[in-house]
Amino acid sequence: MGFWIYGERTEEGFHPVVLELVGVAQKIWPQPEEITVVTLGAEGARPVAEALRAYGVRVLWLHHPELSYFRDDLYAAVLAEKVRAFKPEVFLFGATSQGQALAPRLAGLLRLGLTAHCTALELKDDRLIQIRPSFGENVMAKIVSRTRPQMATVRPGVFPKAQPASVEGELIEEKLEFLPPSALKRRAVFSRPSKESPLSGARIVVAGGRGLLTKENFQKLFELAEILGGAVGATRPVCHMGWISEDHMIGVSGETVAPKLYIGFGISGALQHTVGIEGAEVVVAVNTDPEAPLMKRADIAVVGDATQILPRLIRRLREVKEGDHGT
Amino acid sequence: MHLIVCLKPVPKPGTVKVDPKTHTLKRESADLILNPPDRYALELALGLKEKYGAKITALMMGPPNAAPLLKEAYALGADQLVLLSDRIFAGSDTLATSYILAQGLQKLSPFDLVLMGKASIDGETAQVGPETAAWLGLPSLTQVKSLVLEQGRWVARRVFERIEEEVEFRAPAVLTVEPEGELWPPSLKRWLASREIKEKVFSAEDLGCNPELCGLSGSPTQVLEVFSPTYEGEREVLSGPPEEVVDRLVSLLQERGLLKGG
Secondary structure, eight states, X not given: OOEEEEOOEETTEEOHHHHXXXXXXXXXXXXGGGEEEEEEEOGGGHHHHHXXXXXXOEEEEEEOGGGSSOOHHHHHHHHHHHHHHHOXXXXXXXXXXXXXXXXXXXXXXXXXXXXXXXXXXXXXXXXXXXXXXXXXXXXXXXXXXXXXXEEEEEOTTSSOOOOOOSSOOOEEEEEOSOOOOOSOEEEEEEEOSOOOOTTTTOSEEEXXXXXXXXXXXXXXXXXXXXXXTOEEEEOHHHHHTTSSOGGGBBSTTSBOOOOSEEEEESOOOOHXXXXXXXXXXXXXXXXXXXXXXXXXXXXXXXXXXXXHHHHHHHHHHHHHHHHHHHO | OEEEEEEOEEEOTTOOOBOTTTXXXXXXXXXXXXXXXXHHHHHHHHHHHHHHOOEEEEEEESXXXXXXXXXXXXXXXXXXXXXXXXXXXXXXXHHHHHHHHHHHHHHHOSOSEEEXXXXXXXXXXXXXXXXXXXXXXXXEEEEEEEEEEETTEEEEEEEOXXXXXXXXXXXXXXXXXXOOSOOOOOOHHHHHHHTTOOOEEEOHHHHTOOGGGSTGGGOOEEEEEEEOOXXXXXXXXXXXXXXXXXXXXXXXXXXXXXXXTO
């Protein structure tokens, strides 16, 4: 059972990241029949487990009434036992809230290495090369693990989803008899006040960093976003400075965006931010320093003071727009 | 009630140096600050102290030059300061770090709750909380935003992407705290008093650590290499007076059909 993927379930079925992990597994793992999604649940989750077979993967479905909802200690203990029994080579998790609660607990129980938030994965001589932005420095790190299974969490939205396959995968069902005790008991669950990111699905994203110097300057991005029909994004430092809420943060600890057009004002381009814009079609950077990483990565690099360019761009676009209405 | 808040010294953004050999952080050479998300863990502990009465221990693993950061925790309201510091801790990945913290926590036991920030701003793994709980055999919860005590049981409100849950558990447990809500500044009186406060320092030997499980030898993950991503492709560079540059930018965007449907 070579390549395992944690099958995180949500109210609506599998979390989308599961299919992304299947997609990357099918791309790098030489024995596709060994790709296995492991999912835990109560009896009623059967249709969800069944549905994954269409993607040509094996599904290991472990069920027990007590597994009806996620519990950190219980889920980790059940998975630890299965990992000991089946000895997979790789075990991947989505870097979701649940994945980030479960994977490290499992790694701690089994004394395994775990790499967080990978943005790329490669296979070299049976070793999983786990690639992630490193240390807040502007470098990517290639990380390997001395222990097996090689465990990593992967950012949602980074890899394309797997497509339905011509041959269905098998479903291996196991009704668990004995469960370890859990110290956790869910008393209530609430839906979260719509936390849909203001950035999700945006076709145009205008983002700002410290180079905008003041909150007042940063606010002008909203004007620009309105004219362009886009959304406002931000780097982590400006969120921490309180210029804008963290819902607008793009990057490792924020959102991943894939707009047609991204414009970054006064953003130097730390990897912490730029991993979140990998999918952007056209990148425009505005910065006084032509050597800044985002300027080098941009399709259009505007050398200039973002605080000067932004208001002029807004004015110019207004003129263009009014001109259009006139014709 | 004994609450232990784990605090991480992190390099002030922009001052980090990486050891070219091991690719790990050279913390000694950087300006250190308290990991900002850890402030929320301390804030939650301070709220519990006010409500139920508690002793708060601020626990940090780090080099000796991180010790002054603990005084900040005292100024904010921590009662006891503990630094875990030893050369053999250097280069620890999250598994080795959580082992060392678990040894420190056992030394400080008994405790009710261990509180940590959601993630650090340097490594950003969010792994050390649940890993530490696993070493100790204690329950873990992540992204906790509030806690109440009801008839000897704790009830935590915990955050996922689409839902929040209310979970009941019994102490001791290890929790990570969601960074949200207000942070209160330290009192001047405690700031002044913090100068006189000395932290306890524990070495690997004091903690009975197995050296094999610490530092690089205790770290199953290894950095093979680091590289800078490169991007190929045409790049248009616009420079000159702002008005001109803006005109050219707008025409370029129009040419590429990026300004339609506004």
